[in-house]
Amino acid sequence: MNAASTHHLGRPPARRAAGRAAAGFAALIALLTTACSGDSGDDTASSGGDPTDVRRFDGETLTVAGYSSTFNDVWAESFGAYFEERTGVTVEWLESSPQQAISRIRAAGGSPDIDMMLLDTANLAQAVQADAVAEVDTGLVPNLDDVPDALRIDQGIPTMLYRYGSCYRADTFTDLGLAAPTTPDSWFDPRLAGHVMLPGSTASQWLITAPAFAQSLGFAVDDAEGTADRLAELDPYGFFNASGDVDSAMTAGDVWLTLGNVQGRCLALKQQGVPVEYAGWEMDVDGQQYTDLLNPDNIVLVNGTEKAEVAALFMNEYLSAEAAAATVPLWQFIAGTPPTEAALDELSADPAAADWLIADPSALFTPDYQAFLPSLADWNTAWNGLLS
Known part of the structure; x- marks a missing residue:
């Protein structure tokens, strides 16, 4: 699948580049403003440090309620390994199901022992109803710009489409x-x-x-x-x-x-x-x-977690073009279509993927x-x- 055939799945490259340049310029202005005001930086440190530093949470651990142990292992060995090496964050994967995870969060009484969970769109509706998920600060996930509006959710990011x-x-x-x-x-x-x-x-x-x-x-x-x-x-x-x-x-x-x-x-x-x-x-x-x-699978933020910013880093890295090559084995394993243009281009190098890639999600019913x-x-x- 070439870039032209997946153009609808993301902004044109020039617009993406311009958006990232603007974001970088805004971050620089904010940094200079803080320095000139004499701010000690304590507030920034308490919220995770320099937002452009991917290793700002080095040594932290994220706990994710996934699906079967087999599926979790593929996650861990593909994107998980890339993310841990790049950021220094350890990811622990729990074998679970959507209903088990939702029940576990509700039983925790506001102090959950998991930070994120995998949920398809149908079960996400139940999680919202159960107040088990929280909204993500999209400002911490700038790579959401590369996800089509129709696939975006308030509580996390789409990981793949089935x-x-x-x-x-x-x-x-x-x-x-x-x-x-x-x-x-x-x-x-x-x-x-x-x-x-x-x-x-x-x-x-x-x-x-x-x-x-x-x-x-x-x-x-x-x-x-x-x-x-x-x-x-x-x-x-x-x-x-x-x-x-x-x-x-x-x-x-x-x-x-x-x-x-x-x-x-x-x-x-x-x-x-x-x-x-x-x-x-x-x-x-x-x-x-x-x-x-169409049923998108998502990774979502658990309501009550104290690691919302670490979770946002995970989500942003998953959507990055740089992570796509490492994540291909996951999409191949489950016959899933990734949610961004860059990832689609990476996966389309596998001829077998033509059997399942979804070129136009709007043609499918949700x-x-x-x-x-x-x-x-x-x-x-x-x-x-x-x-x-």
């Missing part, structure tokens, strides 16, 4: 004479009945995809019963609550189509020799056409999760009764 659609047995679809199941209507072909799998309500994919199921099928986000009744017409094979459920059922050939599945999982299954393909999730929502469901959450209890009830 697309959600379906994973299907290409061999079976060919035998049946079926086209790729890219539209909701295609899911309901009677020949697929009994061989379609849906995310269970305890699966991480469920919160991400449930409102999209509703809206892509023509229902409101609070119409849990209508959506569940329509999906019951699939005569579903069952629910998947973990990646292993999908892998086993599709490898055995019992399931021919899984809905609401992250693309990276399907690509991994294909690499294992299972004859599967990823299909997009074409939908019309409020008159707008979309090709897939639900309004805040509008969805008030009806969450109704959704759980309706969804869990879908197989009965």
Whole structure:
């Protein structure tokens, strides 16, 4: 992917350079003003020292609630290693899940033992509702200028983007004479009945995809019963609550189509020799056409942490062009699209990345999760009764 094809993902290079030059000039003026006023610099030191010194927090430790130990290890060995060497800050990664992390923060009573956490956009809505996250001082994260406005959040930064659609047995679809199941209507072909799998309500994919199921099928986000009744017409094979459920059922050939599945999982299954393909999730929502469901993953600031400025340094470094080369293994591992133009250019050197890179995030649909959450209890009830 060349710079022209990703131009929409960041400001033009000349504007970025001008912005950074202006920021540097402003910092110089501030420094000279402080020196001339006779200020001892104590206030600056207490807030982390010279903001242009990337080693101003040398010796500090950041604790991050991540996901699985495997995923955390890739984070630590890629960007984590780069960040620690460059800044002198140690990063500790805790195996966790969004719900576990949110519960841990709430139980801490304002004195959390974690500073940041990984949260997809759906779970971020729950964290905001639970008052588990805080807003980041964007002045400390100037590299946010390189992130598209549509991807920015108040509580942190996007780390990578994923697309959600379906994973299907290409061999079976060919035998049946079926086209790729890219539209909701295609899911309901009677020949697929009994061989379609849906995310269970305890699966991480469920919160991400449930409102999209509703809206892509023509229902409101609070119409849990209508959506569940329509999906019951699939005569579903069952629910998947973990990646292993999908892998086993599709490898055995019992399931021919899984809905609401992250693309990276399907690509991994294909690499294992299972004859599967990823299909997009074409939908019309409020008159707008979309090709897939978009779910950004983010790293966010924990409410109550005393290391907000150290966390901001982590976020700013992650978004830097200099960190992109070190972070490529992370994006390759999870089939994620980075949020900046410089990182996209770095990752596009890998020909395999063409299978998952998202060139235009605006072409993908992101639900309004805040509008969805008030009806969450109704959704759980309706969804869990879908197989009965």
